[in-house]
Amino acid sequence: MAHVSHKLSNSLEGALAGGGDPATSPLYVFGPFLKLIVVAGVASVTFGASLWLVILTIVMVSGMYRLVMNWVTDGSGGSGLSEEEFGSWAVKINASITFIEYTLTFLVSVAALVTFVADRFPALNQSFLGIQYRTLLAIGLSILTGWLVNRGPKVAARAFGPATAAVLILLWSMVIATIWQYGLHLPAINLQAFTPEYLHYTFGGYTRILAVMTGIEIFANLVAAYDGKPREKSRKAFGSLIIIMGTTGITMLVVGPAIYALADPLNADVSVFTQTMDQILPAPLAWAGTIVGVAVLLSAAAASAQGLQNLAVGLKLRHYLPATIGRQNRFDVADKPVWIEIGIVVVCFLFFGTHEETYLAIYAAGVFILLSMTGWAATKRLLRTIKTEQGWVSWASLIGTILAATLTTAATLVIFAERFREGAWVYFLLIPGLYFIFGYFRRRLGDPTPVAERMGLLTAEKRYLPTFKPANSGEVNTAAAVQKILVPLDGSGLAEESLSVAQSLGTAYNAQVTLISVNQNTHRRSLRGSQKMFNSSDELTGYLNQISTQLALSGIKVEINIRDGDVAGSINALAREAVDMVVMSTNGRSGIQRLLIGSVANQMIQTATTPILLLRPTGDWRSRSTNFQRLLVALDGSSFAEQVLPYVKSLAHSFNSEIFLLTVPSRSDSSTFKSSLEDYMAGVADTLREEGLNVQIRVTGQGPARTIVAVSQEEFADLIMLATHGRGGFDRFMVGSVADRVIQNMPCPVFLVPVREEDRGQTKTEETENAQ
Numbered sequence: 071m072a073h074v075s076h077k078l079s080n081s082l083e084g085a086l087a088g089g090g091d092p093a094t095s096p097l098y099v100f101g102p103f104l105k106l107i108v109v110a111g112v113a114s115v116t117f118g119a120s121l122w123l124v125i126l127t128i129v130m131v132s133g134m135y136r137l138v139m140n141w142v143t144d145g146s147g148g149s150g151l152s153e154e155e156f157g158s159w160a161v162k163i164n165a166s167i168t169f170i171e172y173t174l175t176f177l178v179s180v181a182a183l184v185t186f187v188a189d190r191f192p193a194l195n196q197s198f199l200g201i202q203y204r205t206l207l208a209i210g211l212s213i214l215t216g217w218l219v220n221r222g223p224k225v226a227a228r229a230f231g232p233a234t235a236a237v238l239i240l241l242w243s244m245v246i247a248t249i250w251q252y253g254l255h256l257p258a259i260n261l262q263a264f265t266p267e268y269l270h271y272t273f274g275g276y277t278r279i280l281a282v283m284t285g286i287e288i289f290a291n292l293v294a295a296y297d298g299k300p301r302e303k304s305r306k307a308f309g310s311l312i313i314i315m316g317t318t319g320i321t322m323l324v325v326g327p328a329i330y331a332l333a334d335p336l337n338a339d340v341s342v343f344t345q346t347m348d349q350i351l352p353a354p355l356a357w358a359g360t361i362v363g364v365a366v367l368l369s370a371a372a373a374s375a376q377g378l379q380n381l382a383v384g385l386k387l388r389h390y391l392p393a394t395i396g397r398q399n400r401f402d403v404a405d406k407p408v409w410i411e412i413g414i415v416v417v418c419f420l421f422f423g424t425h426e427e428t429y430l431a432i433y434a435a436g437v438f439i440l441l442s443m444t445g446w447a448a449t450k451r452l453l454r455t456i457k458t459e460q461g462w463v464s465w466a467s468l469i470g471t472i473l474a475a476t477l478t479t480a481a482t483l484v485i486f487a488e489r490f491r492e493g494a495w496v497y498f499l500l501i502p503g504l505y506f507i508f509g510y511f512r513r514r515l516g517d518p519t520p521v522a523e524r525m526g527l528l529t530a531e532k533r534y535l536p537t538f539k540p541a542n543s544g545e546v547n548t549a550a551a552v553q554k555i556l557v558p559l560d561g562s563g564l565a566e567e568s569l570s571v572a573q574s575l576g577t578a579y580n581a582q583v584t585l586i587s588v589n590q591n592t593h594r595r596s597l598r599g600s601q602k603m604f605n606s607s608d609e610l611t612g613y614l615n616q617i618s619t620q621l622a623l624s625g626i627k628v629e630i631n632i633r634d635g636d637v638a639g640s641i642n643a644l645a646r647e648a649v650d651m652v653v654m655s656t657n658g659r660s661g662i663q664r665l666l667i668g669s670v671a672n673q674m675i676q677t678a679t680t681p682i683l684l685l686r687p688t689g690d691w692r693s694r695s696t697n698f699q700r701l702l703v704a705l706d707g708s709s710f711a712e713q714v715l716p717y718v719k720s721l722a723h724s725f726n727s728e729i730f731l732l733t734v735p736s737r738s739d740s741s742t743f744k745s746s747l748e749d750y751m752a753g754v755a756d757t758l759r760e761e762g763l764n765v766q767i768r769v770t771g772q773g774p775a776r777t778i779v780a781v782s783q784e785e786f787a788d789l790i791m792l793a794t795h796g797r798g799g800f801d802r803f804m805v806g807s808v809a810d811r812v813i814q815n816m817p818c819p820v821f822l823v824p825v826r827e828e829d830r831g832q833t834k835t836e837e838t839e840n841a842q
Contacts, residue, residue: 078292078295078296078297079296079297080309081306081308081309081310081312081313082310082313083310084289084292084295084296085234085238085313085314086234086235086238087234087292087295087310088285088288088291088292088310089238089285089289089310089314090233090234090237090366090369090370090373091175091179091284091285091288091370091373091374092283092284092285092286092288092314092315093234093237093238093241093314093318094179094237094366095281095282095283095285095318096241096282096321096322096325097182097186097237097367098178098182098185098341098343098426098430099278099279099281100326100329100333100335100342100343101335101341101342101343101426101427102430103120104329104330104342105336105427106271106274107120107271107274107275108335108336109335109336110271112268112271113330114260115260115262115263115268116260116268116271116272116275117257117275117327117330118257118259118260119259119264119272120263120272120273120275120279121257121279121322121323122257122259123276124276124279124283124322125319125323127280127283127477127478127481128283128286128318130470130478131283131286131445131474131478132286132308132311132312132315133471134444134445134470134471134474135148135286135287135311135444136308137448137451137452137467137471138151138290138444138448139289139290139293139304140301141451142154142290143294143303144294144528145291145292145293145294145531146527146528146531147287147288147290147291147293148290148441148443148444148447149287149440149444149530149531150531151447152443152444153527154451155447155450156443156447156450160443160447161388161390161508162390162505162508163439163443163501163505164440165381165385165390165504165508165530166500166501166504166508167439167440167497167501168377168381168530169378169381169504170432170436170496170497170500170504171284171436171437171440172374172375172377172381172411173374173378173411173414173415174432174436175285175373175377175433176212176215176371176374176415177415177418177429177433178281178429178430178433179367179370179371180208180211180212180215180367180371180419180424181208181419181424181425181426181428182363182367182426183208183211183364183367183371184204184205184207184211184424185341185424185425185426186341186344186364187207187364188339189339189341189344190344190357190360192340194207195338195339201420202423202424204424205420205424208419209415209416209420211368211371212371212412212415212416213412213416215371215375216375216408216409216411216412218372219372219403219408220399220401220403220405220408220409221401221403222402222403232365233365233366233369234366234369236362236365236366237362237363237366238313238314238317239362240358240363241317241318241321241325242317244321244325244346244350244351247350248324248328248350249324252331254324255327256324256327257323257326257327274488276484277434277484277488277489278427278430279322280434280437280438280481280485281433281434281437282318282322283434283438283441284433284437286441287441289310289311289314290307292307292310293307294528294753297760299760325346328350329342329343332345332346332349332350333345343363344356347359347360375412378407378408378411379403379404379405379407379408380404380529380530380531381407381530382395382404382407383396383404383529383530384396384525384526384527384528384529384530384531385508385526386404386526387522387523387525387526387746388512388518388522388523388530389511389512389515389516389517389518390508390509390511390512391508394406395407402745428493429493431485431488431489431492431494432492432493432494432496432497434485434489435482435485435489436497438481438482438485439482439497441478441482442478442479442482445471445474445476445478445479446475446479448471448474449471449472452464452467452468452471453468456468519736522707523708524709524750525707525746525747528750529746549716549719550650550681550716552575552579552581552651552720553579553582553650554581554582554584554648554649554650554651555572555575555576555581555582555649555651555652555653556584556586556641556644556645556649556651556652556653556680557569557572557583557584557585557652557653557654558586558588558637558652558654559585559586559613559614559617560588561587561610564655564687565654565655566617566655567655567685567687567694568653568655568683569617569621570695571683571685571695571696571819572621572653573621573624573626574696574698575651575653576621577624577625577626578725579724581626582626582627583626583628584628584629584630584644584649585614585618585628585629585630585631586630586631586632586641587610587613587614587630587631587633588632588633588634588636589610589633589634607632610632611630614630614632615630618630631644638674641674642674642677642678642679642680645679646679649680650680651680651683652678652680652682653682653683653685654682654683654684655684655685655686655687656684656685656686656813675809675824678824680824681717681822681824682821682822682824683789683819683821683822684813684816684819684821684822685819686813686816686819686820690817692788692817692818693817693819695819696788696789696818696819697725697788698721698725698727698789699725699726699727699728700728700730700785700787700788700789701718701721701722701727701728701729701730701787701789701791702730702778702782702785702787702789702790703718703791704733704774704778704790704791704792705731705732705733705751705754706733706774707733707747707750710793711792711793714792714823715754717823718758719758719763721789721791722758723761727763727764728764728765729758729763729766730765730766730768730785730787731751731754731765731766732768732777732778732781733750733769734769734771734772734773734774734778735769735770744769747769748767751767751769755767768785775809775811775812775815776811778790778808779811779812779815779817782816782817782818783817787818788818788819789818789820789821790812790816790818790819790820791820791821791823792809792812792820792821792822792823793822793824794822794823794824809822
């Protein structure tokens with residue numbers, strides 16, 4: 071797997087960065103498969119059927135992952151989708167299986183590696199003091215790999231990086247050589263394979279080569295690594311999947327029949343793949359193929375070790391593991407999980423041997439549990455969205471995803487039925503045990519902050535060797551459209567301070583401005599301290615028409631709206647109907663019948679579903695208006711806080727603004743967590759810069775509200791932007807304590823984006839589940 075310190079620019083780079091594990095599978099899956107059907111004497115009947123079943127599975131699962139790549143672009147992949155749809159139990163199940171899979175990847179990769187070496191040096195199959203030399207070699211290479219990985223990803227990448235490109239060249243060389251020498255002979259499907267007499271062997275062979283699917287989920291995690299807009303990133307990631315899984319599938323169909331025809335699966339000294347290489351490729355190339363196989367298998371083992379490091383750090387941040395397990399060494403990696411993995415690997419090699427077929431059964435079982443969960447999570451997502459996205463494409467996607475989910479679930483059941491006694495039973499012990507451990511520490515350590523939760527999810531899903539910074543950890547969606555602006559007025563001068571800002575926005579967006587006033591037939595105290603009262607509705611209408619005429623002179627479309635009743639409720643009701651933004655002044659007590667920092671203002675902020683731009687005019691000229699030139703954006707790492715980003719993008723494009731991204735670490739945050747927070751902010755900044763925006767980052771301060779105000783003064787910001795309300799607050803940037811203090815002390819206008827109702831409800835459900 072290639073090391074990259076930059077974003078991936080095309081599908082080939084992604085294939086080389088993440089495709090090492092799935093690309094190696096043809097090197098070792100044919101041996102156990104052919105041994106089963108050749109010994110049973112059914113190969114002529116079941117060979118083709120088993121292979122085509124695997125190809126069908128690859129196609130269906132690839133289509134399913136195309137949807138996942140479109141939906142989940144933050145690097146969390148299928149696991150992130152499962153967590154979104156199923157809640158906290160999916161987190162612990164995914165983490166449990168992933169831990170097992172990383173260890174099995176290491177076992178299978180190193181075992182296949184020593185098999186390749188023993189093909190050339192048969193003396194390794196001899197024993198010393200009852201231990202085969204190949205076992206000693208496997209143990210030595212495992213310790214060396216762990217040592218390299220624990221010295222940081224750059225060291226591992228330099229040692230094993232180019233191997234994926236080499237194995238792709240090897241597989242295509244085998245394909246071309248096979249066609250050149252023997253012609254193109256795709257395996258035939260014999261329908262007898264599905265009769266009761268042969269069905270057991272058909273599915274038995276199918277389960278033995280399903281390991282070819284291992285690693286397919288990596289490409290959904292790689293979406294975050296590409297440059298470009300979300301749709302483009304998804305397309306490039308799917309292209310990487312096609313390159314790797316297409317190569318694997320073609321190898322299975324073209325080279326597979328040649329391996330069946332030329333190799334002897336009963337030859338215990340030389341693997342079937344090496345036997346076929348020796349007959350198809352010239353001698354120097356066959357030996358080069360062995361070297362390539364060793365390098366890429368070592369690369370896959372290294373990648374699994376680094377994946378375990380990231381998983382441990384992510385689970386530590388999310389409080390599913392104690393800090394000591396995920397603590398990072400001087401090379402900034404978590405070394406303890408790797409040494410635990412190496413210890414397990416050494417014990418397995420000593421007691422169960424170094425033949426890869428020993429571990430393939432449980433290897434494939436875990437992969438398909440995860441694929442099944444992703445399939446049903448995708449189905450659930452489609453069922454929820456198809457109500458609003460009608461059309462044959464949506465229904466076709468739903469049907470295809472249901473088929474993929476059904477197929478992977480059926481494959482999982484077949485694997486457990488066929489290979490239960492060969493090791494698949496361990497899942498019934500390990501998954502409940504790990505599930506209990508993760509749940510125990512989560513309850514004991516308590517819920518993490520939203521920032522830690524998000525950072526933990528993204529860190530845990532770094533399943534690839536490169537260590538680029540995921541540039542989508544705050545994916546910026548399409549810029550928010552602003553077509554209708556609502557301005558509440560009460561006849562006071564202070565309320566009218568918002569008109570200049572509304573005029574600027576109306577001109578920039580060619581938006582309609584709606585002037586609203588609530589008729590209560592009561593005295594209103596103006597913001598300048600004098601009594602203000604409209605004696606009739608006609609007088610109120612005349613006032614609004616006068617303001618409307620002034621705005622219309624600047625070319626802005628204006629309408630007026632007069633309502634009776636509760637002030638905040640009336641404004642929110644109109645805002646929900648067809649308004650994109652509310653622009654209003656506030657002062658602490660008066661305005662539109664206490665529509666200020668007091669109770670009405672809090673009600674307005676807490677219940678609104680429309681963004682609110684608040685001005686609090688004081689003696690400081692910056693507080694009385696904004697030119698939208700310097701935007702201070704408060705983030706906390708959560709997806710809720712990120713809902714401000716489409717508005718940031720929209721304003722910055724419309725006014726050519728400079729953006730200052732701010733997050734405030736906690737005193738209790740570790741240096742590791744602060745580093746993850748900086749990576750997250752860098753990712754958000756990079757995504758905005760791709761749109762040609764000028765972005766700076768600030769990770770500083772103690773105390774969110776105090777820091778927001780202080781940094782806004784230091785940077786001469788003319789607009790503070792943050793999201794509000796959601797999960798009862800963002801833990802740091804939340805409604806009430808933080809937002810109120812920012813408003814009370816704001817040196818410039820503040821732009822608040824409430825979390826939408828549907829997101830708020832879903833978030834609340836997920837929070838409740840995660841707390842269990």
